[in-house]
Amino acid sequence: MYYTCQLHMSRRTIPHYEPLKIEPKWQKKWLKEKTYKAIENDKEKSYVLDMFPYPSGRLHMGHVRNYSIGDCIARYRRHLGKNVLRPMGFDAFGMPAENAAIQNNVHPSQWTKQNIKAMTKQMQRLGLFVDWDRMVVTCEPSYYRWEQWLFIQMFNKGLAYRKKSLVHWCPKCQTVLANEQVENGKCWRCASSVIQKDLEQWFLRITRYADELLEGLKTIEKGWPEKVVTMQRNWIGRSEGAMIDFTIEGRSESIRVFTTRPDTLFGVTFISIAPEHPLLASEAGLVPQEQKAVVDAFIQKTKKEDFSQRKLNLIEKEGIFTGIYVSHPLSKQRVPVYSANFVLMDYGTGAVMGVPAHDQRDFDFARKYDLPKKIVIQPLGRSLDPEGLQEAYTESGTLVSSDVFNGLDNLLAKKMIVDALSKIKMGESAVTYRLKDWGISRQRYWGTPIPMIHCESCGIVPEDEKNLPILLPKKAPLTGQGGSPLSQVNSFVKVKCPKCEGAAKRDTDTMDTFMESSWYFFRYASPNYEKGMFDKSLATYWTPVDQYIGGVEHAVLHLLYSRFITRVLRDSGHINISEPFAKLLTQGMVIKDGEKMSKSKGNVVDPDDLIAKYGADTVRAFSLFAAPAEKDLDWNDRGVEGLYRFLDRLWRFVLILHSATENENSVSDQEIQQDPVAKSAMTELQKAIKGVSEGIERFHFNTAISAIMELINHVSGQRSDFWSLSEKSQDDLSPATHLVWSKIKRQIVILCEPFVPHISEELAKQMNMQDMVSHQPWPLVDNLWIQEGKVTLVVQVNGKLRGKLDVPRGLSKDEVLTLAKENENVGRFIEGHSIAKTIYVPDKLINLVLS
RNA sequence: GCCGGGGUGGUGGAAUCUGGUAGACACACGGGACUUAAAAUCCCGAGGUUUAGUGAUAAGCCGUGCCGGUUCGAGUCCGGCCCCCGGUACCA
Numbered sequence: 001m002y003y004t005c006q007l008h009m010s011r012r013t014i015p016h017y018e019p020l021k022i023e024p025k026w027q028k029k030w031l032k033e034k035t036y037k038a039i040e041n042d043k044e045k046s047y048v049l050d051m052f053p054y055p056s057g058r059l060h061m062g063h064v065r066n067y068s069i070g071d072c073i074a075r076y077r078r079h080l081g082k083n084v085l086r087p088m089g090f091d092a093f094g095m096p097a098e099n100a101a102i103q104n105n106v107h108p109s110q111w112t113k114q115n116i117k118a119m120t121k122q123m124q125r126l127g128l129f130v131d132w133d134r135m136v137v138t139c140e141p142s143y144y145r146w147e148q149w150l151f152i153q154m155f156n157k158g159l160a161y162r163k164k165s166l167v168h169w170c171p172k173c174q175t176v177l178a179n180e181q182v183e184n185g186k187c188w189r190c191a192s193s194v195i196q197k198d199l200e201q202w203f204l205r206i207t208r209y210a211d212e213l214l215e216g217l218k219t220i221e222k223g224w225p226e227k228v229v230t231m232q233r234n235w236i237g238r239s240e241g242a243m244i245d246f247t248i249e250g251r252s253e254s255i256r257v258f259t260t261r262p263d264t265l266f267g268v269t270f271i272s273i274a275p276e277h278p279l280l281a282s283e284a285g286l287v288p289q290e291q292k293a294v295v296d297a298f299i300q301k302t303k304k305e306d307f308s309q310r311k312l313n314l315i316e317k318e319g320i321f322t323g324i325y326v327s328h329p330l331s332k333q334r335v336p337v338y339s340a341n342f343v344l345m346d347y348g349t350g351a352v353m354g355v356p357a358h359d360q361r362d363f364d365f366a367r368k369y370d371l372p373k374k375i376v377i378q379p380l381g382r383s384l385d386p387e388g389l390q391e392a393y394t395e396s397g398t399l400v401s402s403d404v405f406n407g408l409d410n411l412l413a414k415k416m417i418v419d420a421l422s423k424i425k426m427g428e429s430a431v432t433y434r435l436k437d438w439g440i441s442r443q444r445y446w447g448t449p450i451p452m453i454h455c456e457s458c459g460i461v462p463e464d465e466k467n468l469p470i471l472l473p474k475k476a477p478l479t480g481q482g483g484s485p486l487s488q489v490n491s492f493v494k495v496k497c498p499k500c501e502g503a504a505k506r507d508t509d510t511m512d513t514f515m516e517s518s519w520y521f522f523r524y525a526s527p528n529y530e531k532g533m534f535d536k537s538l539a540t541y542w543t544p545v546d547q548y549i550g551g552v553e554h555a556v557l558h559l560l561y562s563r564f565i566t567r568v569l570r571d572s573g574h575i576n577i578s579e580p581f582a583k584l585l586t587q588g589m590v591i592k593d594g595e596k597m598s599k600s601k602g603n604v605v606d607p608d609d610l611i612a613k614y615g616a617d618t619v620r621a622f623s624l625f626a627a628p629a630e631k632d633l634d635w636n637d638r639g640v641e642g643l644y645r646f647l648d649r650l651w652r653f654v655l656i657l658h659s660a661t662e663n664e665n666s667v668s669d670q671e672i673q674q675d676p677v678a679k680s681a682m683t684e685l686q687k688a689i690k691g692v693s694e695g696i697e698r699f700h701f702n703t704a705i706s707a708i709m710e711l712i713n714h715v716s717g718q719r720s721d722f723w724s725l726s727e728k729s730q731d732d733l734s735p736a737t738h739l740v741w742s743k744i745k746r747q748i749v750i751l752c753e754p755f756v757p758h759i760s761e762e763l764a765k766q767m768n769m770q771d772m773v774s775h776q777p778w779p780l781v782d783n784l785w786i787q788e789g790k791v792t793l794v795v796q797v798n799g800k801l802r803g804k805l806d807v808p809r810g811l812s813k814d815e816v817l818t819l820a821k822e823n824e825n826v827g828r829f830i831e832g833h834s835i836a837k838t839i840y841v842p843d844k845l846i847n848l849v850l851s
Numbered sequence: 852g853c854c855g856g857g858g859u860g861g862u863g864g865a866a867u868c869u870g871g872u873a874g875a876c877a878c879a880c881g882g883g884a885c886u887u888a889a890a891a892u893c894c895c896g897a898g899g900u901u902u903a904g905u906g907a908u909a910a911g912c913c914g915u916g917c918c919g920g921u922u923c924g925a926g927u928c929c930g931g932c933c934c935c936c937g938g939u940a941c942c943a
Contacts, residue, residue: 225855226856227855227937230854231854231855231938231939234853234854234938234939234940239942239943257943258943259943260942260943261943272943317941340941342941342943343941343943344941344942344943346942347942347943348942352943353943354943355943359943360852361943364941432942432943434942555938626863626864626878633863634862634863636863636878638879639863639878641878642878642879646877648891648892649892698868700865702876703866703875706864706865706876706877707875709876710876713876716893720893720894722893723892723893724893794871796871796872796923796924798923798924799922799923799924800924804872828910839871839923839924845871845872845924847871847924848923849923
């Protein structure tokens with residue numbers, strides 16, 4: 001495995017780049033010496049965090065990409081002198097473990113532990129910058145104990161509560177899903193169609209923080225992708241409007257509607273309510289006898305319709321007259337009440353005022369059922385009439401047919417009408433949110449048990465904190481059928497009530513796994529802390545996370561829940577921050593042949609195979625080089641080969657520089673200036689330092705790596721015999737070149753360390769460098785060398801490129817103009833014309849504008 | 852529909868923040884050197900097109916989805932449109 005330098009017949013040989021030999025050695029050393037351990041100190045801290053993985057069994061390329069990015073940032077920041085924390089852990093509760101248990105008869109805990117072990121090994125084989133002493137595994141009782149404790153605190157503050165409600169239910173996973181876990185009417189995990197069930201469940205009152213979560217986005221929007229901020233904003237879905245009461249004819253109660261357009265109140269020609277609305281239930285006794293049969297039939301029919309389809313607006317608008325009438329709160333006119341399938345019970349009040357002239361849905365509905373359209377807003381300079389109206393007019397305008405509000409601008413009218421309603425207690429301004437409370441009960445085994453007890457005499461009682469953790473029983477029947485597995489474990493269910501000591505039952509649901517991931521980043525500050533969720537002073541030192549990296553798929557789930565829980569912890573005095581993640585980088589997917597990598601498509605690339613073939617450095621470097629971080633990365637096997645070849649080139653490049661520059665003598669800057677070879681090499685080195693630094697800072701890792709390639713291309717091109725140089729060649733290198741090359745060999749290993757740490761450390765060692773590369777400071781750009789020297793100045797005539805001038809920097813406009821006119825090609829274009837104007841950008845270009 | 856992001860060679864992408872040589876760097880391709888041969892390695896070439904020249908080459912024109920504008924100068928800024936990707940949705 002040795003090749004001999006060709007031209008010089010040198011006795012010296014340079015061993016080939018052999019990643020598989022050098023990588024394990026360094027990985028062992030890093031682990032043994034705890035090279036990347038984070039210890040609190042006086043330096044500026046930097047907390048770099050990747051979203052922790054679910055222990056599915058094996059790393060996939062998405063993980064590799066994620067960790068390569070985080071690793072690069074962590075390493076770079078350490079070189080900059082920051083105190084870097086880069087921890088790793090596992091989001092270890094969840095369904096796949098339980099499914100594996102059902103299918104293969106392995107205990108979820110065993111399955112999970114095996115996977116954690118295997119995946120940890122894979123990560124170590126990648127050579128990640130990680131403080132392994134801070135590992136957090138969420139299925140450990142020492143972790144979930146504090147989650148149970150948090151739940152009790154939230155219960156005591158009214159932030160955790162139980163209610164019966166319609167919830168999303170996945171028939172395949174046999175469990176409830178949160179709103180955020182339903183995508184297009186399908187389960188986020190298994191893609192089964194979700195159905196609705198009426199169940200009693202635990203909820204966390206995230207809506208109490210709705211406004212704050214919305215406002216808080218302003219403080220982080222600079223550090224987060226705009227896309228994610230927008231998604232959260234839309235998800236919270238704040239809308240301002242009014243609640244308005246329509247009194248039911250012959251009754252004292254009223255139907256309350258929510259509207260964002262109180263200015264169109266006089267345009268109401270009907271009311272529509274959701275089929276599930278309680279007023280339609282028989283108990284309410286509102287629907288007249290003669291209408292009862294048809295109304296019930298309509299309700300039944302709508303209920304049968306696929307709920308998700310109804311939400312997705314795929315079903316034609318349908319409705320039925322309920323026989324109920326209400327009275328308009330201001331005009332006192334009689335208004336019919338319809339039940340309509342497009343009105344949703346879970347938003348607003350489940351009842352809507354129908355204004356066909358100014359709302360498109362109402363317009364469609366009115367057209368179908370031949371209901372009148374009343375125009376109450378006229379646009380400026382036009383006059384709408386109900387007969388000619390082809391669609392609802394939803395823009396602004398002036399109020400008409402609206403009693404005392406006629407002539408008002410509609411924006412002003414909004415406020416005036418709500419005021420008028422408030423006075424007679426028939427309405428008030430109101431804000432609604434799309435965001436709903438977070439349902440966290442899961443009828444599954446492999447999760448954190450909810451530390452609550454149901455007592456017949458005392459009601460719902462929290463477990464005594466002394467008894468935490470409430471351990472998940474080791475044995476439970478796992479069949480995937482028949483509700484919570486824990487309900488079948490007698491020893492778990494039967495407890496004494498902490499209040500009255502009477503016989504009571506434990507809650508048998510477990511918490512949504514998103515609970516664990518909502519605070520793990522605090523736990524890393526003190527992973528083994530036993531007196532609470534985390535040590536406040538340590539968490540205060542490290543958090544917020546300075547740079548968070550992960551997939552965009554968590555834009556509203558994990559990233560919103562974490563912001564919520566952080567605020568809960570803040571309000572109970574456990575931490576002083578509101579926002580857990582100061583900066584967020586969402587990396588794109590790894591795709592192959594235009595499709596997402598997946599087993600079913602058979603286009604999965606296994607990181608282990610690649611590491612076994614090319615080594616970790618190649619895999620890491622490729623995943624950074626092939627595309628900008630935030631874009632999708634199209635996997636390309638040839639590209640990997642290319643990166644491997646580059647690393648081989650890097651390897652030989654550094655060793656050749658080394659063998660050619662073993663004896664260094666001191667040379668002044670001036671001597672370098674006067675030596676063209678040395679000087680241009682120096683300039684290229686400075687450009688590379690600049691390019692790599694800026695690339696990493698802007699997360700343009702692809703251009704950062706190309707800056708290193710350019711340096712190698714340039715220096716190796718300085719001599720035609722470069723690739724066969726040896727120590728013999730020292731004699732024919734100028735002292736200045738000798739020095740600059742020597743500088744390059746020392747600095748290039750630092751520049752490439754964030755991308756390819758193994759090869760970098762190994763090269764440093766082979767060059768007998770004292771310290772490990774990871775402890776070296778980042779080289780600073782010496783602008784002197786970049787600014788020095790000649791520049792290529794562009795000459796334009798009328799904005800078109802006509803010539804180039806190689807000139808020294810800092811020439812005056814007149815000097816350049818004279819040179820430009822002398823240029824033969826430029827001369828051809830200006831001949832016979834006079835120059836009307838000259839634009840000169842120093843050291844860049846001159847543009848001659850002809851008259 | 853609404854909200855984001857994007858559209859640049861055969862391909863991934865650079866230059867876009869801050870208007871100033873479009874195509875860095877790489878992949879793929881083609882040619883050459885080395886080799887008995889191959890691999891590896893090294894070197895060279897390359898957006899399209901036209902003109903002149905045997906030729907190396909020189910020069911012109913066109914070119915960053917489309918149309919228009921601002922500017923001495925637009926891939927970059929502004930207005931309008933088309934297409935692709937992602938998110939979201941009877942949200943009252």
